[in-house]
Amino acid sequence: MHPITFIELIHTWGMILSLAGIVLGPFILNLGMTRKSTPSSLFFLTLGGVIALTGVIGLSMSFKQGESKLKAALQGPVGKPLDMSFTELASGNQGSLATWSGKVVLLQFWASWNDDASPPMRELEQVLAELGGSDLAVVALSDEPRDVLLAQPSVPQGLVRGTFELETLPMPLRGMAVMRPVSVLIDQQGIVRGVFVGRRTATFLADQIREYL
Template sequence: MLRSLFLYTALVIGANATLAAPIDWTAPRAGDMAKLEPVDPPVAASTTAFFDESGAEKTLADYKGKVVLLNFWATWCAPCREEMPSIQKLQAEMGGDDFEVVPIASGRNPLPAIRKFFGETGVTDLPILTDPRQKLSRDMGVLSLPVTILLDREGREIARLIGGAEWDTPEARAIIQQAIAP
């Protein structure tokens, strides 16, 4: 009896994994999303720590179980300033138990400058996260700003977009919705 229970449990778990549809990278890739490059096979994200507003260490493993839009930006970056309102809107529209935007200020970005940047760009619902020595940025292969990386629920990089983008478009939401779908 116990053996049958294990067998059926394994079958259910295996069946659920096979039901997950892969992301259709061709259909929704219009506008800025045409710059989104799939990573196949997915690559494990860095385990390097970054910091929250209070100085507490965090890692990307803290978000395991969620699809994450990881955005590397800086207060001095003009394209970052342009895209941040759309990132804010995306979090407001889709953020929750299954999805979260994780914006990380890369390099020297003092907290007062970050708060000013957020105020000027209308950001009210995103956390202040920093990578002051760019250790995480380097580990993730970020060579310029902004860079946005889509992580799956297991914390693996599945896509990357270099440069600014509008993240609250139907195309962006469609890609993220596919990543969230079981």
């Protein structure tokens, strides 16, 4: 079993047991109050109180953990390294973002099912003309087959192209890339600093990149 799956399983059972404690606690307390024997009554009252209190504490902790997971999901990949696979168009080999370690990377996805399926080559060309150099890599990835991309007209010099499959994108980038192009800005340490959904102007992209060069 994957470690993350195991942890999620424990978290789920923790919530179930906490809810069970909250439900059973008052029942046992009531049972203790109806007992005629003082020792027996004290035992059930203590047991019921401990179970109910444990259930409340456990449920509170579960909600806090769920809240932190929700915040992480909403934040997406920003502030984290990005791990994904793609195929380099020129060589046909498996590509890796580690190739550009120490550089700022503008990674742009577009797909054939996007509302605006035409690749934003003009914007990327302007970004390269303004900021292109040894400290910047601009990578454009498409879901189109490699032979289709190779048959397209010439692209801006310095632009790295490749193909990707939607399933290889980590969430929530996978959901973002379905309807519109998505641009991801990665700093020189390999950390995602920005995710921009939709087609953006060259001026906007250049302003975002310049901060990390």
